[in-house]
Each structure stands twice: as C-alpha cells, then as structure tokens.
Amino acid sequence: MRSPRTVKALEEFGRLRLSDSFFMRDFLHSEIAAIHGIINVPDDPDLAIAAGTALCENLLEPLQARFGRISIRSSFRAAAVNHFGNINKLNCASNEANYAGHIWDRRDAEGRMGATACVVVNRFVPYYERAGDWEAMAWWVHDHLPYSDMEFFPKLAAFNLQWREEPVRRICSYTPPRRGLLTKPGMENWAGRHDGAYETMLVDMG
Numbered sequence: 001m002r003s004p005r006t007v008k009a010l011e012e013f014g015r016l017r018l019s020d021s022f023f024m025r026d027f028l029h030s031e032i033a034a035i036h037g038i039i040n041v042p043d044d045p046d047l048a049i050a051a052g053t054a055l056c057e058n059l060l061e062p063l064q065a066r067f068g069r070i071s072i073r074s075s076f077r078a079a080a081v082n083h084f085g086n087i088n089k090l091n092c093a094s095n096e097a098n099y100a101g102h103i104w105d106r107r108d109a110e111g112r113m114g115a116t117a118c119v120v121v122n123r124f125v126p127y128y129e130r131a132g133d134w135e136a137m138a139w140w141v142h143d144h145l146p147y148s149d150m151e152f153f154p155k156l157a158a159f160n161l162q163w164r165e166e167p168v169r170r171i172c173s174y175t176p177p178r179r180g181l182l183t184k185p186g187m188e189n190w191a192g193r194h195d196g197a198y199e200t201m202l203v204d205m206g
Contacts, residue, residue, distance in 0.1 A: 001046050002045070014028065018049070018056040019053065019057050022056045027052060027075035028040055029072075029074070032081050032090055032092075040077065040078045042104060044105040044106070047104065047106075047107070050113060051105075052076070054113070055116070058146055058163050059163050060117065062145055063119070067123050068123045071120040071122060072117055073158050074117075075102065075116065076102065077102040078103070083095050096109065100113060101160075113164070117160070118153075119159065121157070127205055132177075133200075135197060141161070142171060142183070148162045150162070150171045152175050169183075
C-alpha cells in the first residue's frame with residue numbers, strides 16, 4: 001500500500017479497521033502535526049497497519065473489555081512529526097528511541113515491530129484522583145496483558161502502552177510520589193502475581 005497523500009486516500013486509510021473497536025483514524029491525530037502543518041501519515045502503511053493491529057488486538061481491546069471505554073491521547077507519529085517534536089522539546093524522544101514505539105512504520109534497531117498509544121482509562125480517572133494510585137493500573141496490566149513498556153503521567157493517569165515483538169515488560173512513571181522505574185526484568189517485584197496491588201481498585205471501579 002502506498003502512503004496516503006490525497007484527501008480521498010487518507011479517508012480510505014483512516015477507515016481501515018484495526019480491531020473490533022478501533023480504526024486507523026483514531027490514532028492519527030497529532031497537535032504537533034496540526035499546528036505546524038506536518039502530514040502525520042506513515043511512509044510504510046503496511047507495517048503501520050500490522051503494528052497497530054497487534055497493539056489494538058493484544059492490548060487496547062482487552063483493556064477496554066475489562067474497564068470500559070478508553071480514550072486515545074496520542075499515538076502514531078510520522079518520523080517527521082516526531083523529529084520536529086524532539087528537536088523543539090515537545091515531549092518527544094528521538095526518532096531512534098521511538099521506532100516501534102510512537103513511530104509505528106519503522107522497526108527498531110533490532111528489527112522488531114511495535115506500536116505505542118498514550119491512553120486514558122476513563123473509569124480509572126476518579127479512582128486515581130481520589131487515591132493517587134497509578135500503580136494499581138500498572139500492575140493489573142502487567143499481570144494480564146502482553147505489553148512491552150508502560151510510562152505513566154500525572155494528568156488523568158494517562159500512560160503510554162506499547163506492544164512490541166519480544167516485549168521487555170518494563171514500567172516507569174513521571175507521576176509522584178513514586179517517579180522513575182517501577183519494575184523491569186531482573187527486579188525482585190517483576191515476577192509472579194500482584195493481585196494485592198490492584199484489589200482495592202477493582203472493588204472501587206466495580
């Protein structure tokens with residue numbers, strides 16, 4: 001498939017269904033692209049579709065099935081969009097760091113396919129705002145879904161959720177009171193179940 005470069009082609013590309021609940025159009029919005037006039041479409045649509053489908057089917061659909069509607073805060077970035085965001089300090093890592101992450105249409109340095117979406121679990125927000133407990137959602141995902149990387153942020157407990165071939169399964173946060181690394185392979189808390197960490201959250205959310 002060619003990269004969509006006309007309105008009609010982009011309309012058709014946006015209608016591509018990645019899973020039961022999600023279409024490609026759900027992932028293409030970018031404030032950087034909109035404000036600075038950069039086209040946010042993949043150079044390799046087929047790779048972006050494959051990575052996005054895996055993200056939706058393996059992570060977003062089961063997350064939404066368990067907790068109700070999730071909102072996509074940001075997701076796919078064309079390499080040009082991400083590069084602009086990086087050099088202008090707009091909260092974008094380098095392109096190399098974002099291949100198989102927010103840049104769905106490039107494999108990472110090891111040749112692995114992947115995709116990231118920054119999501120808000122809508123029903124989780126009231127619990128988080130009362131308890132300040134972002135770790136409950138982090139540990140639930142860790143125990144139940146085949147993610148590769150999660151990064152949590154203070155506003156609305158939004159978090160980057162990455163699917164990638166050969167997943168790392170690492171969690172970090174920019175959210176107080178516990179900033180930094182929560183777990184990664186080799187840490188004592190990485191293995192086993194963590195039911196006690198999210199028991200209160202599940203009762204609260206119903």
